[in-house]
Structure formats: C-alpha cells, structure tokens
Amino acid sequence: MSGPLLYGLAAAALIGLGLHGVLAHAAPLRRVLAFNLVGAGVFLLFGVGARRGAAAGLPGDPVPQALVITGIVVAFAATALAMALIRRLAILRAAAAGTPEEGAAPAAAPPRETR
Amino acid sequence: MNATLDAVLALMLPVMALFSLNARDERSAVIGFMALGLLLALAWVRLGAVDVALTEAAIGALTGVLLLGAASAAVSVAVPRTGSPLLRGLLALAAALVAAGVAVIVAGAPDPAPSLAAAAVAHLGALELGNPVTAVLLAYRALDTLLETVVVLLALIGVWSLAGEGEWRGAPAAPGGTASRPVVLLARLLPPVGLVVAVHLLWVGADAPGGKFQAATLIAAMWLLVLMAGLRAPPELGGARLRGLIAAGPAVFIAIGLAGFLVPGQFLAYPEGWAKAAIIVIEVALTASLAAMLALIVLGPGTGERRT
Amino acid sequence: MSLLADIFTIVAVTAGLGFFLAGTAGLLRFPDALSRLHALTKADNLGLGLIVLGLVPQAGSLGGALKLVAVWLLALGAGGIAGQMIAQIVNGRGKRAVNGGREG
Numbered sequence: 001m002s003g004p005l006l007y008g009l010a011a012a013a014l015i016g017l018g019l020h021g022v023l024a025h026a027a028p029l030r031r032v033l034a035f036n037l038v039g040a041g042v043f044l045l046f047g048v049g050a051r052r053g054a055a056a057g058l059p060g061d062p063v064p065q066a067l068v069i070t071g072i073v074v075a076f077a078a079t080a081l082a083m084a085l086i087r088r089l090a091i092l093r094a095a096a097a098g099t100p101e102e103g104a105a106p107a108a109a110p111p112r113e114t115r
Numbered sequence: 116m117n118a119t120l121d122a123v124l125a126l127m128l129p130v131m132a133l134f135s136l137n138a139r140d141e142r143s144a145v146i147g148f149m150a151l152g153l154l155l156a157l158a159w160v161r162l163g164a165v166d167v168a169l170t171e172a173a174i175g176a177l178t179g180v181l182l183l184g185a186a187s188a189a190v191s192v193a194v195p196r197t198g199s200p201l202l203r204g205l206l207a208l209a210a211a212l213v214a215a216g217v218a219v220i221v222a223g224a225p226d227p228a229p230s231l232a233a234a235a236v237a238h239l240g241a242l243e244l245g246n247p248v249t250a251v252l253l254a255y256r257a258l259d260t261l262l263e264t265v266v267v268l269l270a271l272i273g274v275w276s277l278a279g280e281g282e283w284r285g286a287p288a289a290p291g292g293t294a295s296r297p298v299v300l301l302a303r304l305l306p307p308v309g310l311v312v313a314v315h316l317l318w319v320g321a322d323a324p325g326g327k328f329q330a331a332t333l334i335a336a337m338w339l340l341v342l343m344a345g346l347r348a349p350p351e352l353g354g355a356r357l358r359g360l361i362a363a364g365p366a367v368f369i370a371i372g373l374a375g376f377l378v379p380g381q382f383l384a385y386p387e388g389w390a391k392a393a394i395i396v397i398e399v400a401l402t403a404s405l406a407a408m409l410a411l412i413v414l415g416p417g418t419g420e421r422r423t
Numbered sequence: 424m425s426l427l428a429d430i431f432t433i434v435a436v437t438a439g440l441g442f443f444l445a446g447t448a449g450l451l452r453f454p455d456a457l458s459r460l461h462a463l464t465k466a467d468n469l470g471l472g473l474i475v476l477g478l479v480p481q482a483g484s485l486g487g488a489l490k491l492v493a494v495w496l497l498a499l500g501a502g503g504i505a506g507q508m509i510a511q512i513v514n515g516r517g518k519r520a521v522n523g524g525r526e527g
Contacts, residue, residue: 002226003117003118003121003161003162004162004226005221005222005226006121006122006125007121007124007125007128007158007161007162008218008221008222008224009125009218009221009222010124010125010126010128010129010158011217011221012214012215012217012218012221013128013129013132013214013218014128014129014132015213015214015217016210016211016213016214016215016217017129017132017133017136017210017214018132019209019210019213019214020136020206020207020210020211021136023206023209023210024203024206024207025136027141029141029144029145029182029185029186030136030141030144033135033136033144033145033148033182034136036148037132037135037136037151040151040155041217043167044128044155044158045217045221047158047159047162047164047167048162048221049224049228050162050163050164051162051163051164052224052225052226052227052228052230053227053228053229053230053231053232054163054227054230054232055227055230055232055233056230056232056233056235056236057236058163058232058235058236058247059163059164060162060163060164060232061228061230061231061232061235062231062232062235062247062248062250062251063231063235063251063255063256065164065166065167065248065251066166066248066251066252066256066259067256067259068164068167068170069166069167069170069248069252069326069328070252070259070260070263072167072170072171072174072328073170073174073263073267073328073332073405073409074263074266074267076174076177076178076409076412077266077267077270077271077409077412078270079178079181079182080181080270080274080412080413081270081273081274081412083181083182083184083185083415084273084274084277084415084416085277086185087185087277087415088277088416091279
C-alpha cells in the first residue's frame, strides 16, 4: 500500500469521525473540535492529491498545497469566531439563569467572565 | 521502513481524533486535538508539503491558547448528550458510510493525479521566486490570498462585535491565568528567538518552505506569550494605531492589485520585472497585519477595561 | 572518515533512542507526577541531545549543524520551563492540601 493512500484512508476516517462528532455531541466545544476534524480530513485529501501530482521535480503539486495553507488559516479564524460565540453564549446563559458566573465557571476562567 | 512510519502515522491520526472526541473533560479533548495537530504536521512532511507542515505546526500554538482558554469557559454551557440509542446508531452508521465513500474515492482516484506542478514551475523565473507554493499564493492565485486575509479580518470584526454593550473599544482580557515565574522567564527568553525565526521564515519563503502565514503566526504566538506572562497589557481595541496596523496589509495588497490595472492592465497583475518587489512589499505588510489579527482573534472581544 | 562519522551517528542516535524509550516507560509506569516528570526530562534533554549530536556529522553544512543544535537548545529551554511549571502546580496542590487551601 502506498504512502499517500494510507494518508487518504486516514483522511476518510477523520472525516467520518468528525462528522459523527458534530452530529452526536451536544457540548459546543466538542462540536467545534469535531468540525475541525472534518476540515483536517479534507485538507489531508488535498495533500494526497498534491502528493500524487508530484511532477516537474517537485515533491507535490504546489497548487493544492497553497490552497491548504490558506484553508488552515481560514479554519483557525472560523474556530476562533466559534469560540468567541461559545463564550458569549456562556455569559448570556449565566446572566439569564441569574447565577453569578464565578459559580458556573471554574477558577481558571479569565476575569472577563465576571462582567 | 518509510512505509512503516507512514502506516503508524496514518493510524495515529484517527486514534488521536477518537481520543479527542471521547475524552472525559474538555481540557483533555483540547490537548488531544493539539497532539493531533502535531501529528498532522508530521503527515504533511511525509506528503512532501513542508510549507503546509510549518503552517500546521505554527497555527497549533495559537489554537492551543485559544482552545485551552475556551475549555475552561465552555464548561458552563455543557449539555448532556441527547437522543435515543437507535438514533445514535443511525448517526454512527451514516458517518461510517461517508467515511467509506471517501475512502473508496481516494483509492480509486487517478495516481499519478493531474498536476499543475509543471505549469507552476514554468514561470518561476519570471517571478524571481524559487518556492512554487509562494508563487501560487502571491502570484498565480493571489486573489485567494487577498480574500483569505479579508476573511481573517471579518472573523476579527466578528469576534470584536461579541463584546458587551459599550465595552468593545476597551482592552481584551489577558490570556491565561496568573502567570508563574517560569512563564515570565520563557516570555523573556523566547520572543527574540521567535522573532528572528519569523523574519527568517518570511525571507526564505521566496525560495524555500516558509512565508508570511508561518511568520505571522509565529509573531502572534510570541506576542501572546508576552501577554500571558503579564509583561505587557493587551492593547485597547479602539486605538487608531492598532487598527491602522490591521488595515495596512489588506490595503497595500488591494492598492498593488489596483495598480495592476494601470500597467499590465489587469487586477493583481504585476508589472514586468517588478513582480519580486511587489511580492516582497505585500508579504511584509501582510505579515504585520496578519500577526496582529491572529493574536487579537485569540485575545477575544474587549471587556471595557481601561488598563494603565 | 565518513564511515567513522556514520558509526558515531548510529551509536549516538541509538543511545538517544534508549533514553527516549526509558523516559517513555517511566512516564507511563512511574507512580506520581514528579517522578514521571523526572523521567520525561531525561528523555527530552539527554535523548534529544544525543540524537542531535549524532545527526550533526550528517548535517552536511555548518549552518545545518548549528540549526540542529539550536533545535536542541530550544527544546531544552522549553522542556525545563514546562517542567518547572508542572512541578509548581504539583507542589501547589500538595501544599494546599497541607495548609488547608492556602496558596503555596
């Protein structure tokens, strides 16, 4: 079995696991992690395609590689936005429930949660 | 030998993903996810994509700060799992079917795949570049990179807009808890090295693996480290200089793109002989802006606190 | 000359791998956090150091060799500081248990 195919199969597994995680998990953080797993699997598929497109003395096709670099940064930005939404949701829920945030969040939470 | 390494790495990826998804607490899940990122970086090296491996490894540091911070805050919205066993079984089956379908497609895809490698190499001389990935990012598909920068900017605006009423101009909370003395030592020792490595990555990106994304991520990580150690306070988000820094990269990129209408006659086309100079200007401006944007995205929305 | 360098590489890298193996075994088998930390730092410092030392003759250029050494130095610094942080947390826990919740 060739190297790229192995990573292709790993990518398929990551996509399946991520998809299941997004649908089956209720905790928002796990859902975001799972969604990132799907993204990582898709990126890895690009990598397999790039590796198989090795030509002209290059170890891989540079076009999909460049697309993945762009994709990784965009995925990070989207994850950060999702995290900010989750935090805001936690603050709003705590306020709606009328409980002080210190009681709901562990001691390691940043001081911003008190506002 | 190499096949064994590939097999072990490829097996570790889904195993780590399973661990991350099913870990007991959120913190373990995040740590598993970070380990997966490092394994992915190794996989990228094995796939011959060193540029991608550098990006993956560098962004892993930022993801760690972001997710570990969120892991402690996200506990309060944790909801128990719902759904009947039948529904869960169906979900698992559906996900397995999708994975199997992707696996079949990968196994059946043409090998060697259709490639643009030859076309990417053909014009490297005219661009005075040695790294075809940089050529794709900043010349052939520069529009993608421009839009990607704008996406990061929009994400930052999205994060900022989640601040409480009247708080969005203030400084964000400092990342991490109270800094211990080892962190302070690390924050004094590492940033000079990190900045040198970042400049090196940016500069060699023209000819070797590296480039602005990797450099910007590294600079952002160094800044966050200094903030975590409490050596500097996070900036107030309303400041004109900060916003100017953020806007400068995309603005320079768009300005050079518009200038392409005048000389070669097309958006984002570089004039003959000036491609290298234009690319360097764009890369330096984008590195500064991206570094600031990535760090600020991790820091989160303003809290209305005025720090002195 | 090159044969000598190759032998040196094999010996040093094998020794380094031995330290990694021992360190990993310690990390998995030792009973408490501080002794696990002890095992881990041995793997990090000596294991990586020996592997870097073994790879230096294969680097091909002075720049490459220096980069390898820089990687080791950075790992040393990061490992040492991370070890201190973990030990502080462990110690803090112990002290808090003794002092009844007071910050150590």
